[in-house]
Amino acid sequence: MPLVPMRQILDEAAKGGYGVGAFNVNNMEQIQAIMQAANDTNSPVIIQASRGALKYSKMIYLKKLMEAAVEEFPHIPVSMHLDHGNSLDTCKQAIELGFTSVMMDGSLAEDGKSPNSYEQNVAVTAQVVEYAHPLGVTVEGELGCLGGIEDGHGAGLSAEEVDEHLTDPNQTEDFVAKTGLDALAVAIGTSHGAYKSGRKDPKTGEMLPPKLAMERIHEIHKRMPNCHMVMHGSSSVPKELVDIINQYGGNMPDTFGIPVEQIQDGIKHGVRKVNVDTDSRLAITGAIRKVFVESPEKFDPRDYLKPARDAAYEVYLARMKAFGQAGHAGDYEPMTLEDAKSLYK
Numbered sequence: 565m566p567l568v569p570m571r572q573i574l575d576e577a578a579k580g581g582y583g584v585g586a587f588n589v590n591n592m593e594q595i596q597a598i599m600q601a602a603n604d605t606n607s608p609v610i611i612q613a614s615r616g617a618l619k620y621s622k623m624i625y626l627k628k629l630m631e632a633a634v635e636e637f638p639h640i641p642v643s644m645h646l647d648h649g650n651s652l653d654t655c656k657q658a659i660e661l662g663f664t665s666v667m668m669d670g671s672l673a674e675d676g677k678s679p680n681s682y683e684q685n686v687a688v689t690a691q692v693v694e695y696a697h698p699l700g701v702t703v704e705g706e707l708g709c710l711g712g713i714e715d716g717h718g719a720g721l722s723a724e725e726v727d728e729h730l731t732d733p734n735q736t737e738d739f740v741a742k743t744g745l746d747a748l749a750v751a752i753g754t755s756h757g758a759y760k761s762g763r764k765d766p767k768t769g770e771m772l773p774p775k776l777a778m779e780r781i782h783e784i785h786k787r788m789p790n791c792h793m794v795m796h797g798s799s800s801v802p803k804e805l806v807d808i809i810n811q812y813g814g815n816m817p818d819t820f821g822i823p824v825e826q827i828q829d830g831i832k833h834g835v836r837k838v839n840v841d842t843d844s845r846l847a848i849t850g851a852i853r854k855v856f857v858e859s860p861e862k863f864d865p866r867d868y869l870k871p872a873r874d875a876a877y878e879v880y881l882a883r884m885k886a887f888g889q890a891g892h893a894g895d896y897e898p899m900t901l902e903d904a905k906s907l908y909k
């Protein structure tokens with residue numbers, strides 16, 4: 565099976581009333597763990613790469629690893645998605661490489677830092693849609709700005725600024741109509757990375773978990789029941805994974821995640837793509853640290869990369885079950901990019 569257009573995976577998820585995990589990858593072990601988990605749960609899945617991941621993997625390696633993934637598991641519908649594209653050129657590059665979906669994050673300027681105006685966001689997102697749709701490629705856009713910085717991408721907003729940059733449900737219909745995008749990333753108070761909170765208890769000074777504006781997702785879904793929403797920064801940052809890292813010499817205080825129950829509430833209200841990156845990073849790092857501390861005599865990378873891959877697998881497996889995509893791989897005949905062109909005519 566070739567890589568399938570993400571639009572189909574999201575349309576089918578909407579029909580089935582479930583969400584699909586979109587997992588970030590940089591290397592072979594992550595791709596293998598995701599595909600194994602998708603196979604074992606019979607899940608359709610989205611694999612995504614950021615600009616940082618493309619740079620790290622020198623692009624061609626990622627492309628070939630994805631080809632291997634679909635060859636090994638031909639019955640699993642899998643999309644290859646560009647996470648946080650910053651310009652039409654970056655999106656074109658990913659499409660040339662064989663990606664079946666791209667995100668044009670027009671909420672930020674090309675530097676990936678400064679917030680764009682609404683008009684700038686509409687213009688650049690529409691440009692990417694105009695380029696991608698005739699090729700059958702799916703486009704995700706973003707309205708509002710997320711907190712946090714990851715891989716050098718993000719506005720680095722403070723807790724107060726995040727509140728000002730949440731997605732405005734009054735703008736979403738206009739944004740979707742003017743751009744023609746397939747999936748809408750919403751800013752509802754999640755942020756990238758493991759340190760999701762800039763909020764402190766004013767009395768005790770203790771860090772507080774992020775405050776999510778789930779009502780904005782409910783409102784957007786009420787107004788546009790057919791709009792596929794995307795939750796970014798949706799790792800749960802499980803305490804047990806952070807504890808393993810800290811138990812074996814790590815130093816990660818004040819981490820916070822998004823509880824799976826809140827993601828499931830989003831899925832009930834139109835969220836179809838759930839971005840998870842940090843949780844697999846935590847699992848991998850914890851597993852490697854454990855081997856280093858418990859068996860300092862070991863030096864074969866397989867001795868720690870295999871446990872790392874196994875730990876990431878457990879995360880993907882749990883998320884696929886929690887988001888509801890498990891069991892749905894065989895529900896439909898996968899489309900090619902050629903087939904998807906007709907969706908946009």
Ligand SMILES: [Zn+2]
Pocket residue numbers: 648710756796797839
């Ligand atoms: Zn993101």
